[in-house]
Amino acid sequence: MDAVSHFLHAIPVDLIIIQTVNGIVTGMILALIASGLTLIFGIMDVVNFAHGELFMLGAYIGVVVIASTGSFWLALVISSLVVAILGAALQVATLRPLIGRDPLNTILVTFGISLVLQNFALWNFGPVARKIPEPISSSFTLFYLQYPWYRILIAVLSAAIIGGFWLFLKYSRFGVWIRATTQDRVMAQAMGIPVPLVYTGVFALGAAMAAASGVLFAPLVGVNHTMGLDWVLKAFIVVVVGGMGNLGGSIAAAIFISLLEAYATIWVDPSQAVIVSFVVLILTLLFRPTGLFVPTPK
Amino acid sequence: MTTAPLDKTMPLGRVKLSHTAVFWIGFCAVMAVLIVAPLVLPEFWRRFLTEILIWGLLAMSSDLLIGYTGMISFGHSAFFGLGMYGAAAALLIVSPANLWLAILFGLAGAAAAALFVAYFSTRLRDIYFAITTLIFSQIFYVIIFTWTPVTGGENGLIFTRPHLSIPFLYDARFTSSTMHWFVLAIVAASYLFLRRVTQSPFGMVLQSIRENEARTRAIGYPVQLYKIVAVMLSGLFAGLAGVLYAVQNQFAAPDFVYFITSGDTVIFNVLGGIGTLVGPIVGAGFFQLMRELLSRLFGDQFPYLIPLGLVFIVMIIFLPQGLLGFARRWLNR
Numbered sequence: 001m002d003a004v005s006h007f008l009h010a011i012p013v014d015l016i017i018i019q020t021v022n023g024i025v026t027g028m029i030l031a032l033i034a035s036g037l038t039l040i041f042g043i044m045d046v047v048n049f050a051h052g053e054l055f056m057l058g059a060y061i062g063v064v065v066i067a068s069t070g071s072f073w074l075a076l077v078i079s080s081l082v083v084a085i086l087g088a089a090l091q092v093a094t095l096r097p098l099i100g101r102d103p104l105n106t107i108l109v110t111f112g113i114s115l116v117l118q119n120f121a122l123w124n125f126g127p128v129a130r131k132i133p134e135p136i137s138s139s140f141t142l143f144y145l146q147y148p149w150y151r152i153l154i155a156v157l158s159a160a161i162i163g164g165f166w167l168f169l170k171y172s173r174f175g176v177w178i179r180a181t182t183q184d185r186v187m188a189q190a191m192g193i194p195v196p197l198v199y200t201g202v203f204a205l206g207a208a209m210a211a212a213s214g215v216l217f218a219p220l221v222g223v224n225h226t227m228g229l230d231w232v233l234k235a236f237i238v239v240v241v242g243g244m245g246n247l248g249g250s251i252a253a254a255i256f257i258s259l260l261e262a263y264a265t266i267w268v269d270p271s272q273a274v275i276v277s278f279v280v281l282i283l284t285l286l287f288r289p290t291g292l293f294v295p296t297p298k
Numbered sequence: 299m300t301t302a303p304l305d306k307t308m309p310l311g312r313v314k315l316s317h318t319a320v321f322w323i324g325f326c327a328v329m330a331v332l333i334v335a336p337l338v339l340p341e342f343w344r345r346f347l348t349e350i351l352i353w354g355l356l357a358m359s360s361d362l363l364i365g366y367t368g369m370i371s372f373g374h375s376a377f378f379g380l381g382m383y384g385a386a387a388a389l390l391i392v393s394p395a396n397l398w399l400a401i402l403f404g405l406a407g408a409a410a411a412a413l414f415v416a417y418f419s420t421r422l423r424d425i426y427f428a429i430t431t432l433i434f435s436q437i438f439y440v441i442i443f444t445w446t447p448v449t450g451g452e453n454g455l456i457f458t459r460p461h462l463s464i465p466f467l468y469d470a471r472f473t474s475s476t477m478h479w480f481v482l483a484i485v486a487a488s489y490l491f492l493r494r495v496t497q498s499p500f501g502m503v504l505q506s507i508r509e510n511e512a513r514t515r516a517i518g519y520p521v522q523l524y525k526i527v528a529v530m531l532s533g534l535f536a537g538l539a540g541v542l543y544a545v546q547n548q549f550a551a552p553d554f555v556y557f558i559t560s561g562d563t564v565i566f567n568v569l570g571g572i573g574t575l576v577g578p579i580v581g582a583g584f585f586q587l588m589r590e591l592l593s594r595l596f597g598d599q600f601p602y603l604i605p606l607g608l609v610f611i612v613m614i615i616f617l618p619q620g621l622l623g624f625a626r627r628w629l630n631r
Contacts, residue, residue, distance in 0.1 A: 047425045097615045104370050107425055108568060109614050111372075111561065116607035123601040229557060233436060236429045244426075272444050278437045285418055285430065 014143040015266050021142065023262030025151045027255035028158035032213040033231055034238040034250040035162055036206030042245025043182045043202050045103045046095060049110035051210055052232025053117035056225060058083045058211025059218040060121055063130045072135035076215045080208040087207025091200045099199075114228065121225040129222035132215070154216050161212060162251065165205075169247075178202055182245070237277050241284045243291025252293045256280075317631055332482050336475040345546075348478045350586050351485045352542045354579030356559075357566035358485075358492060359535030364564070365573030366496050367528045368508030369423075373415060373431030374563045376438040377533040379555030380407035381540025383442065386455040386550040395460035401541050408537020409530065411438060416529035420522050423511065432557065439555045454551035472545075481542050485579075488535055492575055495531065496630065504528055536563075565610055571620025574629050580622055 033055055040048050058079045065075035090113060098105050136153065139146040169175035180188040181198045189195045214223075221227070234257070242253030257277045264273035284292050315323075332351075336344045356378055363369045384407025385400040392399055419430040442449045449455065462476055463469040470476070495501050503524050506514045515521045544550050553559075562585070570581025585606065592602040619626065 047429065094611055094615065101618075104368075104424060104428070105614055105618065107370065107428055108564065109611055111564065112607050112611040112614065115561065115603050115610070119601040119603040119607065123604065233433060237433060240426065240429060269444065271440060274440055275437060278433060278440075281430070281433060282418055285421055289421060 012266065016263065018142060018145060018147075019262040019266055020259065021147070021151070023259035024255060025155045026262070027258030028155040028162075029213050029217050030231075030234055030238055030258055031251040031254035032158045032161060032216075033210055034235040034242070034254050035165065035247055036209040037232075037235050038239045038242070038245055038247060038250045039178075039202055040206045041239065042247075043178060044095070044099075044106075044199050046106040046110065046203075047103075047236075048203075048206065049107055049232065050090070050114040050117060051110075051206070051235060052228030052230070053114045053121075054083055054087060054207045054210040054228075055214040055217075055231055056121060056223070056228035057086070057117060058214030059132070059223040059227070060125055060130070060214075061211070062215035062218055063125075063132055063223055066132055072132070072215075075132075076212060079215050080212045083211035084204040084208035088200050088204040090207075091203035095203070096196065096199070099196075114232075118225050118228060125225065127224070129224040131222050132218040134219040150219065154220075157216060158213065161209065165209070166247070174198075174201060234277065237281045241280060241291060242293050246291060246293065249291050249293035253291075256292075317628075321629075321631075329482075329486060333479065336478045341474060344474050344478060346586070346590070348474070348481050348546060349543075350583045351478075351481050351579070352539050352546065353562070353566060353582040353586065355485045355488055355542065356536050356539035357563050357570070357578030357582050358489065358575050359532045359539065360563045361567055361572055361575055361578045362492060362496070362504075362532045362535075363528060364567050365575075365577075366501060366508060367504045367525065368511075369525065369528075370428045370564065371431045371529075371532070372428050372557070372560045372564065373419075373433075373435035374532075374536050375555050375557060375559035376411050376415065376431075376435035377408045377536035378540040378543070378559055378563075379438060379442065379550075379552075380411040381405065381537030382544040382550040382554055383407060383449060383455070384537070385541040385544040386457055389457040389460060389544075390455065395458060397460040397463060397545065400460060400545065401538070404541035404544070405534055405537050408533050408540065412530045412533025412537075415533070416526040420525040420529060432560065435555065435557065435560055439552060439557070442555050443552045449552070450550075452552060454549055454553075456549045459545060459548050477546060481546070484538065484542065488538065489575060489579075492535065496575070500524070500527070565606070568610060568613060568618075568620060571622035571626060574620070574622045574626050576629065577620050577622035577626075581620065584621065 033051065037048055037051050040046055040051075061079040061082050062072075062075040065078050066072060069075070094109050094113060095106060098109060134148060134150040136150050137148070139148045141147070169179060177188070177193045177198050178201070180191070180193055181195055185195060188198075238253045238257055239250055241257065242249030242251070257280060260276050260280065261273045264276040332347075335347055339347065356374060359377075360371055360374045363371045381404040384404035387407075388400040388403035389395045415431060415434045419427050419434060422430055443451060445451070459472055461469055462472050462480060472480070496504070503514065503519055506519075507521055507524060511521060540554070543554070566581035566585055567578045568581070569584055570579065571577030588606055588609075589602045592600055592605065613620065617623065622629070
């Protein structure tokens, strides 16, 4: 009995609660990135390698707008809009010519885009990380920590954006087009849905969501040109674990993986905690290659 | 090598030469140029050419997957890096340092990584394969980067170059020329071996997997087994490239296990032409030359990857066959 109670006392309850909050916050950011990625994949079979770079560019544009206007919220909106336009242009210029070719070409082309964008950012903004100040600086007490309200706000805002996006998919005309095209591209085209326009629109939407998450996340870590790769990797893991093209699954997987990583950092170094999500991925591939959060295929 | 006749024989003057003869004449001509090169080139370009050959070997190994099996690997840095660290282990632990032991250790390291990656990622196809190889290479990167006591962490490992020794025959320090010839011999042997593999029945099955995986499976071939062997083979040659790079530069660094190396490998392949085996070497040469040229013209800080990335994108859209794509059928006969 003694051993059991000793073991129970050894569990750091306060740390676990703190890390639960942290995990949910990063999970929501990740969900925001991954839902754009999974949508782009679901509708046009494109694995967007440049998604992390859109996230990174979004953060940089946020830095620029804040430097000139001082308003974080204006930065969030402008950055999303600019990156959405950039995304649409990229889709038209590079992905549209590849429609009908082997989908592997799209991963190559988006990889090329990510290279160009990343080096553009390095060239233009330099290697030193930029910082965005938190728009609200108040905090509340969580055990022995002063926990910033801003982090909670990130989670809420991300949830709001994803929720708004879901409503858009469910009720707007363009959303219905998107869902129809996802289900059956050829039939949708036959019904008069402008499929090429839907493709471009979806890419722009995904890009805007990546940019928004970039701006939201920037105050926590600072902005540099390599931040994209880490996040796109995580988003890839999330998308595979959640089931490619499955929006709900991606969100669940994002929170699940972020929570696991957050708990892992209680015991190991954060750079090693990434391995936890790799292990989840391996287990998923072994036992449920279609994704953890999708019904078992019959 | 520049002309690509598709008919069985090629008129050369009045004599008609068979495809095999033309191939070997071309091969010998290129080899002759590469053998003579270090005697004419200044020190810098000698090393430059050697490095191109090493990168070419890495790219060629990945061509077996991209060009012949239809699987894009974004994880070749793992095999390359494990080869590097395997060689480093042999050179640091065993004394006196032995070249062949370094190669053996490097190959063992790469094989272990390749077995691990192959077992899991061949369960998936297309983009899923690409993503999982990328993620697996990151696992190795994180391990190597954080396991400082063994791998030297961020700083990597530094060691001295072993002697070029052939038991009972030859034993001398590497000069930049002998290094070049040694690398050239290994790359040429690897090319001939891989070429033979792609033309063997095994290679034919790989190509049929590329063309139509479902049908290959339906005929009765154990597709996953073939893919595992392909990934392992490819990983071994990537590891060999890693060993050569380690011996040439006398260090092993985590940067080379990072994704950038895998990305470069894919770029070499696409630029040079997938499914040709020599194309990736040409691609590596083109890439490194452009990089050198751009940084000489515009200074070291010039982001050479922006123009090269644009070239890469344009090539995929308009010239997916790559620079040597026109010779693809001829080279594979």
